[in-house]
Amino acid sequence: MKILQRLYCIFPNFIQNIFITWFNIMAYKKRYGGKYKYYKKMFFNNRNLSKEELLKIQKNRYVAFLKLTVLKSEYYKKNLLKIEDFNKIETIEKLPFLSKEILRSNVDKINTITKNKGIISKTGGTTGKSLEVLFTHDNMQERFAMLDDFRDRQGYKLGERTAWFSGKSILTSRDLKKCRYWKTDYFYRVRYYSTFHIHHHNLIYYIKDLIKFRPKFFVGFPSTMFDIAKYGINNGLQFPNGMLKAIFPTAETINKEMREVIESYFHCKMYNQYASSEGAPFIFECKYGILHLELQSGVFEVLDEYNNPSQSGRLVVTSFTSEGTPLIRYDIGDSITLEDESKSCQCGNNNPLVKEILGRIDDFIYSPEVGKINLGNVSNTLKDTKGILKFQAIQNSLSKLILKIVIDKKIYNKKIEKNFIQNWRDRIGNSMELEVQYVDDISVEQSGKFRLVKNNIKHLLNV
Known part of the structure; x- marks a missing residue:
């Protein structure tokens, strides 16, 4: 890998873009191969299920997930088998919490597969400590199918021109000298914009290239989009109306000001989603701006300071797509507020509603x-x-x-x-x-x- 990195730095920009394209093709084979199409069709067919049907799927998946975990995980075999009815969703409160520190300290015993049989995912380590978890190939394909089904509802198709703002370290000193803060995947038509160089002296180059590239979608860190939008507004730089179809923020909490500035400058609606690099279950925003829990992806517990169920509080998750490194009652460090149970959404999605994603509990x-x-x-x-x-x-x-x-x-x-x-x-x-x-x-x-x-x-x- 280090040899490839050294070669990458030596290559001219055009070859570097080919290298990025090749890397994506290899990665996408894992994400979109195997059972991806099966899962994609399943989530498409399940879009308008009743709440009762969704709860039944959640219950059945919970039982299967717990049985599989106890069978394959040394840590959970030791800690769950001694609990009566450990795999019944109605008694989930009997199970112990999984903190980030417990996960980090016991991850080898928690894992159900070895690294050579799984897909490694690393957390960013924004709290000071990074973490490495494993996904099975099936779980990775299911997660992308679920995510793509959400984006498809807003017109997204893989291969359409997309600007991606993420934490990829892909630039060289030559790029910086030429004020070139991006690399391009030619095959999937994705341009990756560096989030490490969002300085107000550089933002003019981001805006000019975005207008030149003409993406139909934005994906990535909203803080970067926010900085670009503020610069454009403050400096009277118009962004073309009608260019973008949808904006999909990732990885960060969105506040009201960020949404207003980003949507007004780029003339496009933002559709929020919540998950995590460890494999948390999903929360998706619909076309009416309402957030929905995705019960097919896991169990969401909202708890107060005494660990009692609450309308607003810290989020504890059990994720059905974390079979490689099982997350059971995982204290993820975020907080949400649920909407009143009597309310429903006219979009046709009957999953429970979320009033607000409050973000990280420890960011205070x-x-x-x-x-x-x-x-x-x-x-x-x-x-x-x-x-x-x-x-x-x-x-x-x-x-x-x-x-x-x-x-x-x-x-x-x-x-x-x-x-x-x-x-x-x-x-x-x-x-x-x-x-x-x-x-x-x-x-x-x-x-x-x-x-x-x-x-x-x-x-x-x-x-």
């Missing part, structure tokens, strides 16, 4: 004076401000908060600074020290994701 600031300030309240500190291109809140101690800010010097002024700081004071109180650092840029994580909050003191808290 803690004030000794006020308590937890969640991600939504952090993002809302931009209210009544202009000229702030990007910011990041970093907490390394209980008594101090660091704010890194990238500004547009033509717009930003002392009055805006005062409003921004006051917004923070309204949330954290007056006792914490607040240090503002003006910087030229804020780096993304190794995964290519941007973290709005970096809380480095969670180990000191009992919240």
